[in-house]
Amino acid sequence: MPAPISDEQKSRDRESLLDAAERLYYERGIQAVGMDAVRSAAGLPLKRIYGFYATKEELVVAVLGRRDLRWRAELSAYVESFDDPEERLLSAFDWLEQWFRASGFRGCAWINAYGELGTSSPVILAEVRRHKEAFHEQIASWARAVSAAPTEPVCLLAEGAIVTAAITGRHSTAQSAKAAAALLVRAGRSHPEQPLS
Known part of the structure; x- marks a missing residue:
């Protein structure tokens, strides 16, 4: 035995x-x-x-859950190394660009999982949504620390950069999104009575 x-x-x-x-x-x-x-x-x-x-489905959920913790922790560690709130928020896009440039970058693992199984697996869909909500909250918390800055539009810029980089292979999408996020943040500072979120 x-x-x-x-x-x-x-x-x-x-x-x-x-x-x-x-x-x-x-x-x-x-x-x-x-x-x-x-x-x-x-x-x-x-x-x-x-x-x-x-089941394989349980394994996929475990893989996505573990990746979420690591991925968002690495993002936070990078962003939190900056003191200025605006620099902190905008540095998230620099971190994304580094990720886009990494060998083997194939886009967002959660969007990929959703594309393959999200409509047929409620538990995978739930895991994908959990990650996206947590990621959006990270970005939104950094945006809120700047001013009455927009939150959801900045989150959408980050998401759009990820998807576009994966499809086109252009890592420069992160810097384009960063420039747009900077404009939104400055608009939020100039007109705090009309937040864009």
Whole structure:
């Protein structure tokens, strides 16, 4: 009888599984990647994988949830390194540009997941919406700290830059969105009685 697997080993195996699944799903698409490919990449037996996540759908939700925490934490760490509130908000677009320039950039993992499965999987749709709401709240909180600055329009600029960069391959969309966000912020400062949010 094999020795029982320690909690530490289970934790390492789960992380390896999530790493492998995230890489494959982001590179190839969720529907194009079968569980055998995930098993091979993770180096784990299917029985162990299904012990962690009973369905592929559960695995996808776990991948997106973990990626959300890491992605938004990296964005926050970058933005929060600036002291000036306007610089802080606008630096979010600089961070996006760095992401767009990264090797292997394939757009927004949550928009990609929605495009593949969002209309057929309520739990994946819920996870995508949760991420988008959290991301928008991050941007909105930095916008609100500047003045009576717009919030939703600035969020839409960030989202539009992400989608456009993914489709066109032009990382410069981040700087175009940044320039537009700066105009909105300054308009909010000039006319605080008429916030654009």
